[in-house]
Amino acid sequence: MPEQILSPMAPASQLDDTMRLEPAAEPPHPHPPVPRSARAPRSSPPAGGHLHAEAISAWFGERKVLDRVSLDMPPGAVTALIGPSGCGKSTFLRILNRMHELVPKATLAGRVLLDGTDVYDPQRRLTEARAAIGMVFQKPNPFPAMSIYDNVVAGLKLTGRRAGRAEKDQLVEESLTRAGLWREVSGRLDQPGGALSGGQQQRLCIARSLAVRPRVLLMDEPCSALDPTSTRRIEETIGELADDVTIVIVTHNMQQAARVSDQCAFFLAEQGTPGRIVEYGPTGAMFENPQDQRTSDYVNGRFG
Numbered sequence: 383m384p385e386q387i388l389s390p391m392a393p394a395s396q397l398d399d400t401m402r403l404e405p406a407a408e409p410p411h412p413h414p415p416v417p418r419s420a421r422a423p424r425s426s427p428p429a430g431g432h433l434h435a436e437a438i439s440a441w442f443g444e445r446k447v448l449d450r451v452s453l454d455m456p457p458g459a460v461t462a463l464i465g466p467s468g469c470g471k472s473t474f475l476r477i478l479n480r481m482h483e484l485v486p487k488a489t490l491a492g493r494v495l496l497d498g499t500d501v502y503d504p505q506r507r508l509t510e511a512r513a514a515i516g517m518v519f520q521k522p523n524p525f526p527a528m529s530i531y532d533n534v535v536a537g538l539k540l541t542g543r544r545a546g547r548a549e550k551d552q553l554v555e556e557s558l559t560r561a562g563l564w565r566e567v568s569g570r571l572d573q574p575g576g577a578l579s580g581g582q583q584q585r586l587c588i589a590r591s592l593a594v595r596p597r598v599l600l601m602d603e604p605c606s607a608l609d610p611t612s613t614r615r616i617e618e619t620i621g622e623l624a625d626d627v628t629i630v631i632v633t634h635n636m637q638q639a640a641r642v643s644d645q646c647a648f649f650l651a652e653q654g655t656p657g658r659i660v661e662y663g664p665t666g667a668m669f670e671n672p673q674d675q676r677t678s679d680y681v682n683g684r685f686g
C-alpha cells in the first residue's frame with residue numbers, strides 16, 4: 383500500500399507541503415482510488431500510444447536544462463515524472479508534444495517517437511503531433527465564456543476536422559463521460575465552462591483533449607490548483623483513461639505518484655547541472671526499494 387511505502391523517515395515537520403503525505407484537512411473519501419499497482423492488468427494493451435524519448439537535451443538560449451534524457455512510456459501505462467523544482471520535468475513534457483519550440487530561443491536535441499514515428503519529422507504537421515499527444519495544464523484553462531458543449535468540440539478545430547451535429551453530440555457525451563463529468567453536466571451543456579468548479583473545469587479540459595482522440599495525454603501537475611476531493615476525482619479519471627490512453631503526468635505529490643502511476647522517472651538537476659533521469663522503473667520498486675540514494679532521499683521527503 384502506498385501509505386506504507388511512503389511512510390516518511392524524516393519528521394513531518396521537515397516535509398514541505400507538496401511532499402506531505404495525506405493532507406490533514408482531506409475529508410474521508412467514500413471510494414479511495416485503488417493504487418495502479420493493485421489493479422488487474424488489462425487483457426490486451428491499447429492499439430497505439432507508445433511514446434519513446436531518446437537522448438533528449440534542451441536549452442533555453444545558451445542554458446542547457448536537460449541532458450540526454452531517454453524514457454520509454456509504454457501504451458496502457460501511466461508514467462509519473464517526479465523530482466525537485468527546476469529539474470526539467472515540465473520542459474521534458476512540453477518537448478513530447480512540440481510545445482517547447484514555441485518558446486523563443488528554446489532548442490532541443492534527441493528524438494521523440496510515437497508508435498515508431500518521429501514526432502519532429504519535418505514532413506509532418508505540428509497539429510498532427512498536438513492532436514495525437516494532448517496536454518492538460520496545471521491551471522484549468524477552459525474557454526470561460528464558451529458553453530460546456532462548445533468547449534469540448536473546440537478541440538476539433540485543432541485538427542481541422544468537420545463534424546455534423548449528431549457526431550458532435552455523440553463526441554461530447556463520449557468525451558465528457560470518459561473525463562468523468564457527463565453525469566454532472568449533461569443537463570446544462572449550454573452553460574458557460576467558466577461557471578463550473580475548478581475540478582469540473584479541469585475535467586472539462588480533459589474532455590476537450592479527449593475529443594480529438596489522442597493516443598497520449600500529457601498532464602502537467604493537473605491537480606495542483608485543486609482541492610483534495612477534486613484531486614481524487616481527477617485521479618480516478620486518470621485510472622479509467624489509462625486503459626486506452628498513454629498518460630504521462632508531472633507531479634510533486636509523492637502519494638499521487640504512488641496512487642496513479644505504473645512507472646516513475648526521477649529527475650534531478652544537481653548543483654546547476656542540466657536535469658537528468660537519476661532512476662526510473664515500476665512505481666512500487668521506486669518507492670519501496672530505490673536503487674539510488676538520491677531517489678530514496680527524495681521519495682522519503684528528505685529534500686525537494
Ligand SMILES: Nc1ncnc2c1ncn2[C@@H]1O[C@H](COP(=O)(O)OP(=O)(O)OP(=O)(O)O)[C@@H](O)[C@H]1O
Binds near residue numbers: 470472
Ligand atoms: N521559458 C523559459 N525560459 C528560460 N528558462 C526556462 C523557461 N522555462 C523553464 N526554464 C528553466 O528551465 C529549467 C527547468 O524548468 P522546468 O519548468 O522544466 O522544471 P520543473 O522540474 O518542471 O520545475 P517545477 O517543478 O518547478 O515546475 C529551470 O531552470 C527553469 O528556470
